Each structure stands twice: as structure tokens, then as C-alpha cells.
Amino acid sequence: MEGRKAGVCLKGADSCAGSMEHLKTEEVKELTKEYLMNTYGRDGISLVHGSGARVWDAEGREYLDFVSGIAVCGLGHCHPRVVAAIREQAQRLMHCSNLYHIENQALLARMLLAGSPFGKAFFCNSGTEANEAAIKLARKYARVKHGVARYEIVTALKSFHGRTLGSLTATGQTKYHKDFGPLPEGFTYVPFNDILAMEQAVTGKTAAVLLEPIQGEGGIYVADEEYLWRVRELCDETGAILIMDEVQTGIGRTGRMFGFEHFRVVPDAITLAKSLGGGFPIGALLAKDEVAEVFTPGTHAATFGGNPLACAASLAVLKTMQEEDIVNHVTDVSQILFNRLNTLKERHPQVTEIRGRGLMVGIEVLGKPETGIESPAKLICSMCAGMGLLVNAVTDTTLRLLPPLIIGEEEIEQAVDVIEQVICAVY
Numbered sequence: 118m119e120g121r122k123a124g125v126c127l128k129g130a131d132s133c134a135g136s137m138e139h140l141k142t143e144e145v146k147e148l149t150k151e152y153l154m155n156t157y158g159r160d161g162i163s164l165v166h167g168s169g170a171r172v173w174d175a176e177g178r179e180y181l182d183f184v185s186g187i188a189v190c191g192l193g194h195c196h197p198r199v200v201a202a203i204r205e206q207a208q209r210l211m212h213c214s215n216l217y218h219i220e221n222q223a224l225l226a227r228m229l230l231a232g233s234p235f236g237k238a239f240f241c242n243s244g245t246e247a248n249e250a251a252i253k254l255a256r257k258y259a260r261v262k263h264g265v266a267r268y269e270i271v272t273a274l275k276s277f278h279g280r281t282l283g284s285l286t287a288t289g290q291t292k293y294h295k296d297f298g299p300l301p302e303g304f305t306y307v308p309f310n311d312i313l314a315m316e317q318a319v320t321g322k323t324a325a326v327l328l329e330p331i332q333g334e335g336g337i338y339v340a341d342e343e344y345l346w347r348v349r350e351l352c353d354e355t356g357a358i359l360i361m362d363e364v365q366t367g368i369g370r371t372g373r374m375f376g377f378e379h380f381r382v383v384p385d386a387i388t389l390a391k392s393l394g395g396g397f398p399i400g401a402l403l404a405k406d407e408v409a410e411v412f413t414p415g416t417h418a419a420t421f422g423g424n425p426l427a428c429a430a431s432l433a434v435l436k437t438m439q440e441e442d443i444v445n446h447v448t449d450v451s452q453i454l455f456n457r458l459n460t461l462k463e464r465h466p467q468v469t470e471i472r473g474r475g476l477m478v479g480i481e482v483l484g485k486p487e488t489g490i491e492s493p494a495k496l497i498c499s500m501c502a503g504m505g506l507l508v509n510a511v512t513d514t515t516l517r518l519l520p521p522l523i524i525g526e527e528e529i530e531q532a533v534d535v536i537e538q539v540i541c542a543v544y
């Protein structure tokens with residue numbers, strides 16, 4: 118416990134950070150500009166090495182990582198058990214096909230489903246793929262169960278479900294839809310946490326309601342328990358299924374294994390990805406048996422889905438989390454983080470709200486009309502990086518903290534100190 122509170126530290130990590138030859142950050146920036154499609158607004162940092170909650174750039178500068186690859190590296194960077202599992206599996210069998218049985222995939226499914234309300238898993242490689250699978254499952258289930266084309270998916274405004282056409286359409290943010298039409302039909306959007314709007318949207322045409330229990334990319338908005346209860350009721354009344362997108366909230370991030378466990382509402386299916394592989398790409402759809410049943414051979418597939426290597430990484434993640442009681446650790450350190458941030462808010466009126474659960478935290482700061490600063494969150498973000506702390510700006514006024522789940526108390530103190538200094542400098 119003590120060791121983990123202080124963060125996982127690999128022997129010799131600091132010395133090995135500078136031991137390999139790397140292109141200089143400027144060189145990587147030039148190559149990126151020359152050869153990569155310009156889809157990302159990247160910070161001017163080139164990361165080359167990581168250990169626990171720390172990463173190092175090409176020039177050997179150290180950063181405390183409160184982004185974790187956007188909630189991917191839950192156990193921190195290069196967790197020794199995940200590294201060992203990948204190394205070991207890589208030399209035995211990296212890939213075969215789902216034409217054959219895959220031991221690690223079956224073991225992973227059993228482990229993920231154990232103690233959950235779900236009966237079956239489907240594996241893929243990312244969050245968007247998991248949501249595509251969920252949308253297809255919902256539509257097929259509605260057709261099989263209700264006998265007619267009943268295909269509507271209700272999602273929330275400010276949601277984020279991915280970038281492929283189905284999940285992009287499910288994403289309730291028009292800025293992401295722009296220029297990519299025509300989009301698939303059958304999606305309707307409602308304001309998040311608005312019971313009345315949901316009551317009007319869920320009808321006999323609804324195949325599924327798809328919601329994040331805590332909206333991530335939209336700005337860290339936590340669902341109200343009462344709201345989710347009512348959504349569950351509406352689904353039951355109309356025969357729609359309730360799907361929760363747990364791509365960001367799943368696997369311990371919120372202080373529960375799955376985010377929905379905070380609300381005592383049980384969805385019919387959930388999607389997972391991000392931290393499921395501890396840094397290795399893997400996604401999953403988990404569903405109750407009755408719903409999962411409608412997927413039969415040929416209805417859905419993914420070439421790479423559930424390959425032996427990805428499943429080995431994920432098995433190592435789940436075993437480590439269980440043996441080291443990581444989920445309870447998240448609850449413990451979350452309290453420390455929220456206490457420190459609420460103190461920060463009391464001291465600085467420019468900090469207007471602290472939102473979130475567990476280690477998924479939004480810090481709302483005063484924006485343009487009040488301060489004249491175009492995007493204070495982005496400014497704070499880049500100034501924090503200059504002081505050796507990586508955080509992320511989800512909107513112009515919302516900072517998002519997603520430290521690795523193994524984060525220690527000292528590292529939290531250090532991070533909040535930096536944020537406080539930067540806020541003092543910005544306003």
C-alpha cells in the first residue's frame with residue numbers, strides 16, 4: 118500500500134530515460150508536419166519514456182502525467198506486470214484468428230464478467246468499435262424481440278462515443294458531425310440529466326438509450342442518480358435497452374470497477390476500452406445474456422478483436438487491479454484530490470466548480486466574458502506542461518485530470534501545487 122501511494126517506481130527508470138538515442142522534439146515536430154494528417158492539435162512535446170505516473174520527453178525533461186494517455190494507462194506507464202505479460206505472450210502467439218478458440222480471450226471474458234450483471238463479452242480494439250458493436254446489438258435485439266424495424270438510439274448532448282460513422286452520429290455534439298454527412302439515420306439527442314426531455318424522447322421506436330454515466334470529453338458531467346433511475350424505468354416500460362458507454366469511466370477510473378455502480382442502476386450492456394489494456398489497444402462490449410444472444414456467427418466480427426496479445430495485457434491489468442485493490446486505492450486518493458481542489462476553489466474565485474468522481478475530475482475556470490482570456494483552460498494546460506505537469510483542457514474553460522489509478526498522495530500534492538501556481542499567474 119505504501120509503495121503504491123508513492124506511485125510505482127521502476128528500478129533505474131530515471132537513468133534509463135536518457136539512455137536511448139531519440140530524435141529531438143523539433144525534429145519529430147517537423148516530421149509530423151511533413152508526413153502526418155493534421156488531425157490532432159498537439160502540444161509541442163515528444164514523449165519517449167514512461168514509468169508509473171511519470172513520463173520523459175526527448176530532451177529528458179520529466180513530467181507528472183495527469184492525462185494517462187486520456188485514461189488509458191490506468192496502472193501507470195509500463196507497469197512491470199503488463200510489460201511482462203505482453204513480452205511473454207508476444208513470443209508465443211501474437212495473433213491467430215477468431216476462426217479458432219483463443220484461450221486468453223475466454224479467460225479475459227470470464228474475469229471481466231465475474232461479479233458483473235453481464236453474461237457475455239465481445240472484444241474489439243477501441244472505444245468507437247465497442248460502441249458500433251453496441252449499436253448493432255441494440256438494433257438487432259430490437260428487431261428480434263419486437264419483430265419490426267425499431268432502430269432509434271437516444272443519446273445525450275455533450276456526449277462522446279467515438280469517431281466512426283455510427284458512434285460519431287451517436288455523439289451529441291454537432292461540431293464533430295459537421296462536413297461528414299449524410300450520417301446514419303435513427304439517432305436522437307436530449308440534454309443530459311433532463312428527465313422531461315428523456316421522457317419525450319423514449320418511445321415505442323426506441324431500440325436503446327446510450328449514455329455515459331459521467332460525460333468525459335463533454336466536460337466531466339456526472340449523471341444524477343434520479344435521472345438514471347428514470348431512464349432505466351423508461352427503457353423497461355418501452356422495451357428499449359439501456360447501454361452505458363464506460364469507455365472512459367470503466368475499469369476503476371471512478372472508484373468503482375464500472376461507473377454505473379455509483380448509481381445503483383444496472384444497464385443491459387456497457388462498452389469498455391481506454392484503460393482495459395493498460396496501454397495496449399483493446400475494447401469490449403459486455404451485455405446481459407438475453408441481449409447478447411441475438412449475435413450469432415456472422416452478425417459481427419473484428420479481425421484483431423480479442424487477440425492473444427491484447428487479452429494477455431488486459432488479463433495482467435485485471436489481475437493486478439484485483440490483487441493490489443486498486444479500485445479502493447482510487448477512492449482513497451480521490452478524497453485527497455477533491456479536498457485539495459476544493460481548497461483551491463475556496464482560495465481562487467476564478468475556479469468556479471470541481472466536478473467528477475474518483476480520478477476523473479473536471480476543474481471549471483472563469484472564461485472570456487469575465488476575464489478577457491480566450492481559452493484559459495488551454496493556457497493553464499500549456500503553462501502546467503512548462504512546469505512539468507501534464508493535464509488536459511476539454512473545453513475552453515474546463516481542465517480535465519485523469520491521473521493513473523496508482524497515483525500517490527505526494528504526486529497529488531505536487532500536481533495541485535503546480536495548478537495553483539499557474540492559476541495565480543494566469544489571472
Ligand SMILES: *Cc1c(COP(=O)(O)O)cnc(C)c1O
Nearest residue numbers: 243244245277278279333364365
Ligand atoms: C474515448 C472515448 C470513446 C472513443 O474511444 P476510441 O478508442 O478513441 O475510439 C468513446 N466513448 C467515450 C466515453 C470515450 O471517452
